[in-house]
Amino acid sequence: MLELVDLNVYYGAIHALKGINIKVNQGEIVTLIGANGAGKTTTLKTISGALKPKKGKVLFQGGELEKVKAHDIVGLGIAHVPEGRKVFMNMSVMENLEMGAYSRKDKGEIKKDYEKIFETFPRLLERKNQMAGTLSGGEQQMLAIGRALMARPKLLLLDEPSMGLAPLIVKQIFSIIEDINEKGTTVLLVEQNASMALKIAHRAYVIQNGVVELEGNAEVLLNDENVRYAYLGA
Incomplete structure (x- = not known):
């Protein structure tokens, strides 16, 4: 579904991504793990069009995205839940969800999707x-995910969904991510909680200083001695 080929991205003179190659197959949960500043968020921003690569390709279902505008990338089927949630604070829960469906024209189907979101996130219905x-941090994270799902994405990009949340809420959020995937949405997940991410992912990439250092089956990496020492506190 998604392929990053020799991707090089800069912030001014800073070389943030140094020729990374990543694949995400349809139906997978793929996670990117690594230390702060490794290039994980930059990768997601480049896929969704917020950043443009200096070199390399972003291929989605065979088409190149490097010159496609960010709002058109949403229309192709990619939705991005950014780090820090970034909900519209001065708008209601319902208005935030409406923004997620902004580019859609199928009003009858949009109504059905509101119902699906409220079924997945009952707390949002109570606070619509x-x-x-x-809202609390956990509720805002639910809203950010719900807003993205209102675009009916084929690929959902999630950046640090557990950040700042209590352990019980983190467990709930990860359960929801698994459920979203089981219902047919492919997920690319960036997560500091490497242990939780590897437990729900099919495959994983370890990024360090803008370079992919390791890749493979998530369960294998979860039990890899070097990964456990570097990222899991073991």
């Missing part, structure tokens, strides 16, 4: 008229 800025 509440301002997003008054």
Whole structure:
């Protein structure tokens, strides 16, 4: 479904991604793990069009995305849940979800998708008229994921969904990610909680200083001595 080929991305003179190659197959959960500043968030931003590569290709279902505008990338079937959630604080829960469906024209289907979101996130139904800025961190994360799902993505990009959340809420969020995947959405997950990410992923890439250092089956990497020492605190 997605392939990054020799991807090089810069922030001014800083070489953030140094020729990385990543593949995501349809139906998978693939996770990117690594230390802060390794290039994980940059990778997601480049896929969704917020950043443009200096060299290399981003291929989605065979088509090149490097010159496609970010809003058109959403229309192709990629939705991005950014680090820090980035919900519209001064808009209600319902208005945030409406923004997720902004580019869609199938109004009848949009209504069905609201119902699916509220079924997945009952807390959002209870708070649908509440301002997003008054929600808890966990509720805002649910809203950010729900907003992305309203675009009906084929590929969902998730950046640090567990950041700042209590352990019980983290467990709930990861269970929801698995459920979303089981219902047919492919997921590319960036996550500091490497242990949780590797437990739900099919495959994983370890990124260090803008380079892919390791890749493979997530369960194998979870039990790899070097990965456990470097990223799992073992």
